[in-house]
Amino acid sequence: MAHRSIPKHPAPARPFxxxxxxxxRAHGRHGLPWQGTRDPYRxxxxxxxxxxxxxxxxxxxxxxxxxxxxxxRALAAAPVDRVLELWSxxxxxxxxxxxxxxxxxxxxxxxxxxxxxxxxxxxxxxxGRSTAAAIAAFAFGERAAILDGNVKRVLARHRGIDGxxxxxxxxxxxxxxAESLLPARGIETYTQALMDLGATVCARTAPRCGECPVxxxxxxxxxxxxxxxxxxxxxxxxxxRVVRVxxxxxxxxxxxxxxxAAGIWAGLWSLPxxxxxxxxxxxxxxxxxxxxxxxxxxPPIEHGFTHFSLTIQxxxxxxxxxxxxxxxxxxxxxxxxxxxxxxxxxxIRKLLQSL
Ligand code: SF4
Numbered sequence: 001m002a003h004r005s006i007p008k009h010p011a012p013a014r015p016f017x018x019x020x021x022x023x024x025r026a027h028g029r030h031g032l033p034w035q036g037t038r039d040p041y042r043x044x045x046x047x048x049x050x051x052x053x054x055x056x057x058x059x060x061x062x063x064x065x066x067x068x069x070x071x072x073r074a075l076a077a078a079p080v081d082r083v084l085e086l087w088s089x090x091x092x093x094x095x096x097x098x099x100x101x102x103x104x105x106x107x108x109x110x111x112x113x114x115x116x117x118x119x120x121x122x123x124x125x126x127x128g129r130s131t132a133a134a135i136a137a138f139a140f141g142e143r144a145a146i147l148d149g150n151v152k153r154v155l156a157r158h159r160g161i162d163g164x165x166x167x168x169x170x171x172x173x174x175x176x177x178a179e180s181l182l183p184a185r186g187i188e189t190y191t192q193a194l195m196d197l198g199a200t201v202c203a204r205t206a207p208r209c210g211e212c213p214v215x216x217x218x219x220x221x222x223x224x225x226x227x228x229x230x231x232x233x234x235x236x237x238x239x240x241r242v243v244r245v246x247x248x249x250x251x252x253x254x255x256x257x258x259x260x261a262a263g264i265w266a267g268l269w270s271l272p273x274x275x276x277x278x279x280x281x282x283x284x285x286x287x288x289x290x291x292x293x294x295x296x297x298x299p300p301i302e303h304g305f306t307h308f309s310l311t312i313q314x315x316x317x318x319x320x321x322x323x324x325x326x327x328x329x330x331x332x333x334x335x336x337x338x339x340x341x342x343x344x345x346x347x348i349r350k351l352l353q354s355l
Contacts, residue, residue: 012216016158017183017190023213024193029055029200033062035192040114040139041072044121047131048099051148052092055199061090073112076103084267084343091346093265098126118144137191145178146191147171150198155181156230157202160219165230238304242311245271245348246280247355248292250319253333254352256342264305265345269332276313284317291321298354303347314351 012019029035032055034046045065049058065086069075075083080100087096102124106114115121117140122132130151133144147155152165155177163170183190201208209221220226248255248271256269274283284292295316303310334342339352 015183016181016214016217017186019213020193020197021183021186021189024189024196027211028193028196033059038139040116040121040135042066043138044102044114044127044135045099047134048095048126049090051095051131053090057090061086071112072103072106072114075100076107076112080267081343088268088343089346089349093268093345095126097266101125102127114139116140118142134191134195137187141187143182143184143187145175145182146194147175147178148195148198150202151178151194153204153230154194154198154202157207157220157226158214158218160223160225160229162229163231164233166233239308240311241308242276242313243273244276244278244280244313244315245273245351246284246315246317247271247298247351248284248290248317248319249295250322250333253335254339254355255319256332256334256339258330258332259345267343268345269339269342270345270348271314271351280315280317284319289323290319293318293320298351301347301351312347312351 032046034042037043046058046062049062049065068082068086069078078100080097083096083100084093087093090096105124106112115124116136118129118132118136121127121135122129124132127135130146130148133142133146134148136142136144137146149165152171152174155161155174156165156170159177161170161173161177165171165174197212197214201212207226209215209218209226212218212221215221220229246255255272257272259265259268259270261267272287274280280294281292284290295318298314298316301312301314303312332342336352336355340349344352
């Protein structure tokens with residue numbers, strides 16, 4: 001390929017995949033709860049949970065989830081609220097919605113039998129090309145390349161690939177590299193090795209090149225560009241949004257409101273939200289027919305999403321009169337402890353814990 005920058009460095013005697021797999025056997029991660037199984041359901045669940053979350057965080061969630069939904073039929077049959085409850089705290093809730101939807105697809109369209117090749121698996125909701133390849137490799141031994149964020153970093157450094165890995169042209173080169181490096185056999189160990197190297201040795205900051213099994217021909221190391229690769233996302237200011245949330249309190253309980261089925265924190269329980277400039281008493285009168293008095297403002301909470309940053313301004317509100325007819329589906333009065341047991345967005349959980 002015209003853009004390969006490796007050839008000027010001597011090639012080590014053993015192929016990339018051989019060195020990496022040998023390293024994995026000696027130094028990689030073993031004994032994780034989703035390893036040592038060929039059950040695609042268990043592997044799929046782990047891969048989805050691990051998409052944006054560290055191993056140590058995933059382990060207890062994985063165990064609870066599997067205890068509640070031991071197979072794809074159990075997951076498909078569960079109400080989405082129960083799925084969200086067990087996901088609460090893991091973040092990126094679209095993953096839970098997709099997981100539930102995909103289970104429905106597998107039961108309805110495949111008779112409950114998990115698809116057996118990467119291409120079909122990739123068509124399930126919430127499963128991209130890389131995740132599908134990982135599932136197919138671990139469950140069925142399919143020789144398919146993965147390219148998650150960690151692997152992009154390893155390959156960008158090792159192959160000396162410039163440019164932001166999220167840019168389509170750069171990503172295409174990374175996929176080419178990933179595919180060209182696949183071993184003829186032993187795909188499971190190799191796939192795990194790539195994941196382990198990215199998570200433990202070729203870390204984003206301070207990679208441990210001295211312990212790296214593929215350091216000999218790593219372009220970034222040889223050329224002193226480890227800190228510069230992969231190239232960061234081109235700077236673009238994230239828009240900022242501000243909302244006020246109301247901590248409506250009545251007789252030792254707090255009002256929770258269910259979020260709409262689409263958008264951020266879809267389907268989770270949260271606090272009623274209003275425009276920061278709106279008049280609280282007037283808003284509560286119009287919306288709930290309630291008489292309230294605004295109390296203290298609580299310290300703001302900053303929360304980052306991929307595409308924008310959110311400042312949440314919590315406001316205590318004392319409810320003096322709450323008409324019965326304001327009770328409605330999607331609204332719940334709960335004690336703080338009961339509220340903390342519900343499926344809450346992480347910043348709202350933090351806020352309620354601080355009360
Ligand atoms: S030598 Fe360093 S930068 Fe290169 S792949 Fe190994 S850990 Fe990453």
